[in-house]
Amino acid sequence: MATGAAGAAGAVPAEFVAGFPETLAEISRSCRVLSRAEREGRRALGEQAADSGIALSALIGGHLGAARHAWPTLPGVAGARDAAELRKVGAAVLAALEAGVAALADGHGRAQRHAVRRAAGARKAFVDDLLYGRSDPGRIAEQAEGFGLRLADRHIVAVAAAVGEDPYDETHPMLHRVERELAGRFGDHDALIAPKDGQLVCIATSVQRHVLDAFVKTVAAPRTAVGRAHSGAVGVVRSYEEALSALDLAERLALEPAVLNAADLLVFPVLMRDRAAMSDLVRTVLGPLEDARGGAQPLLDTITAYAASGYVNAEAARRLDLSVRALSYRLERIAALTGFDPDDALQRYTLETAAMGARLLDWPSTPA
Known part of the structure; x- marks a missing residue:
């Protein structure tokens, strides 16, 4: 009967269906449920099938095919005395088939989850080694090919x-x-x-x-x-x-x-390469803003928003949630305190660069 089951299973190797028709034959006589050991056996076969690359659909199809092939010759079916007894046998066989397929699916899924975790662990280890930059280049190159x-x-x-x-x-x-x-x-x-x-x-x-x-x-x-x-x-x-x-x-x-x-931000490492010079620029250009009412931060934010808006008053005022008149007053205070006019093309560049340096140095929270 195992040979016939293998044939019915199609592409599924016989060892992954072996024993199931015999189990169904015995259950058709006793009408018992699938035992725990039998469920564990199917669960283990599900794991083995997943490790062998057999799809769950093919595995289940193989078992359903084996059950269909065995059905006419099951002792309980062939020996049923009436329709009521045949229904009882059929219910027991279908329950066993349902439990067996569920165990197969559980084992198959468990194996796949383990495989995913192993693959995830291998990927994590490889990425850590690669981006850490201190591993053996030959070994890293060899591993990299496995990840494409x-x-x-x-x-x-x-x-x-x-x-x-x-x-x-x-x-x-x-x-x-x-x-x-x-x-x-x-x-x-x-x-x-x-x-x-x-x-x-x-x-x-x-x-x-x-x-x-x-x-x-x-x-x-x-x-x-x-x-x-x-x-x-x-x-x-x-x-x-x-x-x-x-x-x-x-x-x-x-x-x-x-x-x-990163290519668009290369200017910032250049600016910070000479930290002492940047600190001097911030102190010299923006230092006077600390004498303003409310401190330097509101006026520093104004320089930043004005630059980000393309030096358009209405847009800068919107970004700062100010009226255009209030923005104009702030710009006048910046010019008066620093000596650099935000509306002068050359001087605004100095202010903007100093403002960027201030953010990089966390000024005024941290002394430049």
Whole structure:
């Protein structure tokens, strides 16, 4: 009977159906329920099938086919004396079939969850090693191929900041949504999506910038930063650090764009390279604002909003929730105290640069 069951099971190897028709035959005689040991046996077979790459639908189909093939020859069916007895036998066999299929599904799902956790753990370990930048390059390059990355290529790293108090991790629904979206749109692609320190990271080759753009659009995080393209494992680390730096600058400078490109922010590391000179600029240009009524912060905010609005009075006033008249008064106070006129093209550049430096140095909260 096992041979017939295997034939009915189709593509499912006989060992994954073996014993089930015999169990049904015995239950058709006794009308008992499937025992705990028998359920555990099916559960174990479900795990083994998942580990062997057999789909759950095929596994269940194999068991249903085996049951259908065995039904006419089951002792309880063939020996039923009347319709009532046949119904009793049929109910017992169907209950056993239901319990057996449920156990198969449970084992199959359990194996898949274990596989996902193992894969997630391996991915986390690889991403940590890769972005830490201190692991053996040969080993990292070998591991990278298993995740679809060829580190000899030029790569770009994008980092999406977490939303509020909801950090990204291996169980976050956005991770699976992004993976499904990119797989559905691009099929096989040389990109790796993974959580890292509560943020979501995408590593893609420079020639697949469209994949990176799709990642940024799908995540739709309040702020995402994109590093520049660099070659090799060291280049991945560098692009990642550029993206992190861009997120940090955006936080400190209250930059508005939701998507930040590290290439657009190169001026800030240049400005901060000589911290002493930046501190001197802030003290010299903005120091007098501390003598204003209410302190320097409101006037510093005015310089920032005026620059962000393209030096349009009405827009700057709207951003600051002021009347245009009140804004004009503030601009006059800034010019009077600092000696730099915000409406003069050259002098406004000095004010704007000093205001950026103040935010980078956390001035006036922290003395420059």
